[in-house]
Amino acid sequence: MELIGQGMEGAVYDLGDGTVRKVWFGRRPEDVLPLKAFLDELPELPFRTPRIREVGVGENGFAVSVEDKLTGVPLPEAGLSEAAALDAFVSVVEALRAVRPGPAAEALPVVGEAFWVGSFGASLGALVRRRAEAANVHLERDVRDFPGLLGEVVDGLARLEVGRDGVAGDGVAGDGVGRDGVGRDDLAGAGGVGELCVVHGDVCPPNVLMVGERVAAVLDWGFLSTAGDSTFEASLAAGFFDMYSPDARRLDDLLTERFAELGHDRDRMRLYRQAYAIITATIYDENAGDGHYKWCVDQLTR
Numbered sequence: 588m589e590l591i592g593q594g595m596e597g598a599v600y601d602l603g604d605g606t607v608r609k610v611w612f613g614r615r616p617e618d619v620l621p622l623k624a625f626l627d628e629l630p631e632l633p634f635r636t637p638r639i640r641e642v643g644v645g646e647n648g649f650a651v652s653v654e655d656k657l658t659g660v661p662l663p664e665a666g667l668s669e670a671a672a673l674d675a676f677v678s679v680v681e682a683l684r685a686v687r688p689g690p691a692a693e694a695l696p697v698v699g700e701a702f703w704v705g706s707f708g709a710s711l712g713a714l715v716r717r718r719a720e721a722a723n724v725h726l727e728r729d730v731r732d733f734p735g736l737l738g739e740v741v742d743g744l745a746r747l748e749v750g751r752d753g754v755a756g757d758g759v760a761g762d763g764v765g766r767d768g769v770g771r772d773d774l775a776g777a778g779g780v781g782e783l784c785v786v787h788g789d790v791c792p793p794n795v796l797m798v799g800e801r802v803a804a805v806l807d808w809g810f811l812s813t814a815g816d817s818t819f820e821a822s823l824a825a826g827f828f829d830m831y832s833p834d835a836r837r838l839d840d841l842l843t844e845r846f847a848e849l850g851h852d853r854d855r856m857r858l859y860r861q862a863y864a865i866i867t868a869t870i871y872d873e874n875a876g877d878g879h880y881k882w883c884v885d886q887l888t889r
Contacts, residue, residue, distance in 0.1 A: 588602060589601045607654050614649060630686060632686070636808065658796065676790070680824050688784065695812055698718070702813055707814070707819075726868060740858065743858045786819055787808055788815075793806075817851070821856060822843075
């Protein structure tokens, strides 16, 4: 077996027959099975997505899986013009926008925690509050009136609930959908924006594999994957395309404008970006010493 990749989740080995073996770090088979169910539930898309064929247990008790091998060149290495790269990136978000989720999407943990509590807005708000506790000492230091901002974000997410008449509370374009199905396909917003769809949650250039100018595959599902609002995906993707270079803000603004032209509400994109920043501020470094924390603070203060 040839080692072909290693990340935070595990090490990947090429088995030479169109499949790969993934040795998971810290996850047991029962932790991987919900992801397998979610990936199995995905329909055919314009690009390939991971498929887990088998889940077993390794010598250390952690999961070992056999998966289809996805081929292509990561977007940053594809040698595309800026315009072509942006077009490919936007096409991923818009393709997922059309995919209606199944029960495995709602059952999937988000950032390792049980997530769905009745609607997307309520679920995201509850996660924001829980994760704020982990980062509170740092965010109160670095974000002026963080408790007030936290309250505004949670309240804003709560207003995304959709009532039984299909109209979002407080005039906000709605995205929350209860488990009783109320409002699932009768949501505010042009072009289906706001409808419950499959969310990847980490659409970033390294996770997009290219063959020429065509998106060949999208990798690394599961961290923030769920049933949710496509505008959440659009908001995060606009920020993820370039997080740290001198061009980051220009590209963020450019993509935000493109998604707004496609019908995604700017205010809702901003709200979702703030929610993500709170959720993940210290998720990679509990001491808030990494670049991701600084990026999150920038999202909350700019």
